[in-house]
Amino acid sequence: MCEDADVTDAPSSPPRSGAQAVERALGVLRCVEVDDHGVSITELAQRTGLTVSTTHRLTRTLTEADLLIQDPRTERYQLGPALVVLGRKAEQRLGYRQTLPLLEELAAVTGESINLGIRSGNEVRVVLDVVSPQPLRFSQEPGSRVPVHVSAMGKCLLANSGDIDDEINRLGDLVRATHRTITDRDQLRRELELVRERGWALNDEERNPGVRAIAAPVLQPGGGLVGAVAIQGPTVRITDNRLPELAALLGETTHRIAPLLVAPSGH
Template identity: 30%
Template sequence: MLPSETRRVEAVQTACSIIDALREVNSIGVTALANELEMSKSAVHAHLVTLADCGYVVSDAGQYRLSLQFLEIAEHVKDTFGQYDVIEEELTRLADETGEIAQFATDEHGKIIYLAKAEGKNAVRTSSSIGRRGDMHSTSLGKAILSEMPRDKVDSILDVYGLPRKTPNTITDRERFHEELVQVRERGYTIDDEENITGVRCIGVPIEGKGDTILGALSITGPSSRMTDERIREELLAVLQRSANVIEVNVKFS
C-alpha cells in the first residue's frame, strides 16, 4: 500500500514528526526539537507531554527520548510476521557459509523494510539495519520484490518515489528499469551492481508467501571485489535459492 491521498489529521502528523525526530537522537530538549521541526515550543511541549502520558516518550531533566515501549511494539510486529525464526536461522546459515551479509526485507508503502540481518566473518559495514526503510529500485531486495509485481503496480510506486540516482550505476530511466525487471524474471534473481552503494554488489531472490503473495526477498551483500559474476553464478545463487526454498516451504505449510 502506498501513502494515502485521503484526509489527514494534523495533530497525528505532528506526533509522528516528533517521534521520527526523537528516533535520530539519544535525547533532546523542547527548544532544540521545536527549532528542528520549525514549530512553536508550546506546541511541541504539549505533544511531548501527551506522548509521555501515553508511555511513548520519557522525560529526564528536561530532555526527551523515546521510551522502551517501542521495543514491545517492535517485538509484537516481528512476531506477527510469518516464520521469523526460520528467516533468522537461514540468514545466520547464509552469513556463516558465505562470510558476507545476509538480509531479508519486505515491502511497505512502496519502500523495502529490512526485517532481519546477519553478518559473516568477512562482512563489510553497510547502512542497512533492522527496521530501516530503503528505496526499491536501487537494491537487489527491492528489485526482487518488484519483479513479482504487475507493471501497473510497479509504475504506481515509481510515480510516487521516482528513480533517484544513488550512484553512477543506478538505473534512472523507467523503460530501462522495466527491461531490467524482465531480465530478473527470466533468470530468477536480481543483481544490485553497485547501484545503491559504490563498491558493493548484492544478489537477491524473491520469496513467495501463501497463495499468490510475495513474502519478501533474501539477499547476500559484499564488496564488488568478492561479489564477482562467477562467484554469484557458481556459489552464491545456489545457497541463496536453498535458503529461500526453506523459508517458502515453512511459510506455505505452517
C-alpha cells in the same frame, strides 16, 4: 528525513481529526527514530513543521505512554521502552524471529552479511540483519530505509508487486546515488523484467561504490509477496562467478522462510 507534508500548524487551520493527530505523533516518532543522539523539542518542531507548543504536547503524551523517554540531563528525546515490547511481540507474531536462524545459516555458508527487507512505500525497510564475520564487510542495521530502485531487495519487491509499468510510475524521481544508479525508467523496466524472469536481482554498486548485493523475493505458495532477502558484500568477493551459487542459496533460503512469515496487507 522525517517530514510530513500535512503537519503545518497555522493558527487559522480547522480542528484536526483523530487521523491527523496520529499522523503528527508518527511524524515525531520517525524523527526520533532516525537520530541516535536524541532530539530536542525545538529540533522536533523544526523537522515536523509543528509549533513548539504542539510538539511539546505530543511528546508529553508519547512519554506518558513510554513510547518516548526524555534524558533528564540533556532534555532530548529517545525512543521508549514500550516500543521494545511492541517490537518483540510484532517480531514474534509476524514470523521474523523464526526466520533469523535461517538467515544466520545463510550468512555462515556465504560468509557475507544478510538482510531481510520489506516494502515501505517507495523504500525498502530492513527488518533483520546478520552481519558478516569478515573484516571487510557491508551491512545495514534493522530500521534502515533504502530507495527501492537502488536496492537489490527493492528490485525484487518492485518486480513482484504487480504491473511493472505501474510500479515504476509510482516512484517519482529516480535519484542517483552513484554513477551506476539506474535513473532511466526504460532501463529500470528492462531490469525488473529480467528480475522477474530469473528470480533474483543484482545491485551492482548502484548505492555504494565497491558494494554488491544479490537478492531474491520471499513468495508464499499462494503467490503473496512477503519481503526479500539479500546477500551483500564487497565487489572483490561477490564476483560474477559466485552469482549462480549465491542465487541458488537465496532461492533455497527464501523457500524455507516463506511459510514462516505473515504477508503484509499492502504497501
